[in-house]
Amino acid sequence: MRAVRYHDHGGPDVLTTEEIDDPTPDDEEVVVDVHAAGVNPVDTYFRDGGYEPFSLPMVPGTDFAGEVRETGSAVKGFASGDRVYGTGIGREHYGGYAERVAVPSDRLVTLPDSVDTTAAGAAGVAGVTAWRALVDHAALEPGETCLVHGGSGGVGHVAVQLAAAAGARVLTTASPDYHDRLAELGADAVLDYLRDDLADAVQEVASAGPGTDGVDVILDHRLDDYLQFDADVAATGARVVGIGESDPAVGLENDGVARSKDVSYQFMSMFNTPEFRVPLARLAQLMDAGDLTIDIAREYGLDEAGDAQRAVLEESFLGKLVLVPER
Template identity: 35%
Template sequence: MSETMRAVVVNEFGGPEVLRLGEVPMPKVVNSDTLVRVHAAGLNPIDVKTRAGKGASGAIERMPWVPGGEFAGVVEKASYELAPFQPGDEVYGMLLTPRYQGAHGDYVSVPFMSLAHKPKSLTMLEAGGVPLAALTAWAAVVEAARVHSGQRMLVHAGAGGVGHFAVQLAAFYGADVVTTASGRNHDWLTDLGASQVIDYTSERFEEAIDEPVDVVIDLIGNVQDNTGSRSLEVLRDGGLVVNVPTGSWPTMHEETEAAGRELRASTLKLSPEGRILTTIAQLFDQGDLQTHLDASFPLSQARAAHEQLEQGHTRGKIVFDLTAE
């Protein structure tokens, strides 16, 4: 096996123009790591933020940095003879970048506890855009919000990568789901389980919601039209707001406390757990969860992929196809 591989590399922080397709050392396989040949890898907002010098950039100890926190592919080398995932197995998983070299390259080395068998009902391209986004939605909806039947939940940015999974998971577990999105996504999100879709381009969600919600899954924060702060207006007394994008609402705790209604607030940090990905795969294969692939790019078009995601109108996921070249 070659000592190097293709990868999207970042040598300095900045705009999409800093992205390069280059050669980097093959990832090392140690301890419980499994070597996976990547067929597809999702692009997420955290990749864009970190490339720009925000996000997880403070944890990058050396350049070049390879982005990419989710992938689907085929096991090349198992960590030991009786390891759960063996050569030839189709898997999908999540990487803790930048502690691990990212997935926007030909191979990844990842602990087998962060892997699961790929959903049989999904193509490699579809599966490559699932793990990080679906695990984020699961952490927010199932673990933080403790979703249950009869709960009323507002999901901001319901048409995005995390949002469209959050809407489906909340509806699957019995919640009454309200979501915000542009008008073109109204019918699609209704089909995914939302009972009310509010067009943020023409309506103020705090005016359109006529009954308080128990939980707000905030996938925007205050970086756009003070969405986070305005969300407190629709929360019932004692309700919960979960703010997901890192650094998007720095004053959240002060504002919820100042509201004086015993409101609860939490940020979110993600753990790449393969056992949850196994459950998510089952939901896909039994028809209770679906994903939407908005666009796919070869690695050589990383700049175009980042530019498209930064426009903010993606429905579902953008994915790199590593078999395209």
């Protein structure tokens, strides 16, 4: 089969398309013919060696969707021909940037007929991260106000929809080109993240509802930019979930603001999800019901994996980039 691999850590140029042996399943694995594999920032961190070491060569790709080809002897609940999607590979297991992949059976679920396989292939990291942040960590409730920084991103555009589906009032920030689409996806207010008066604007929208003095739940993917901002716009008892930063030196300039409001900070990694199948199944239900859409900004072939990984870090788009091995 054709697969993208890297034999050394480095830039996007270390990714090469190679002919390698088809995977065979261990007892607990499912082999999937990959139809689509989402391209995520984390794929680049594994490739460049920024995240913990693992054995090389490696096939990148945390996400995947496709059709079951073969199941291991101990696998229950999947049969050849089932449409499936999942996430959580590409680190210690070969990933989804390939024509076929062997996946531990606890990291995939079946797909309802109505759900597009390409969209599902890009749903895993973004969906499970947004779910873990808003549902499991922040326990977002109907009627609360939720701020999603960077709503046009992979995680952001799912988080906007999950917060709306939960009955929250949804504020998000994004570049102006994406404001209309984010309103369609359920955002009640969309603000340009470059506004000089962003904190005031967020406060104004957040405090407009009855009985609220700020934002109850914040999903923050750039903690170095927004950690203090989050405390400043937080309501009393707010929960901030941190998923990323562009500079690891993250700190509060004035922790008294956070203390005075009893703000909780939770940092998370999607890879710590205790049971991937739980959020994956819920996200599939939401996609089936039309309450969650994965916007695909661009598709790439396997030979274009380097371009895709460059673009996911450097270019602006709404939604997800995805590899389609058949292209």
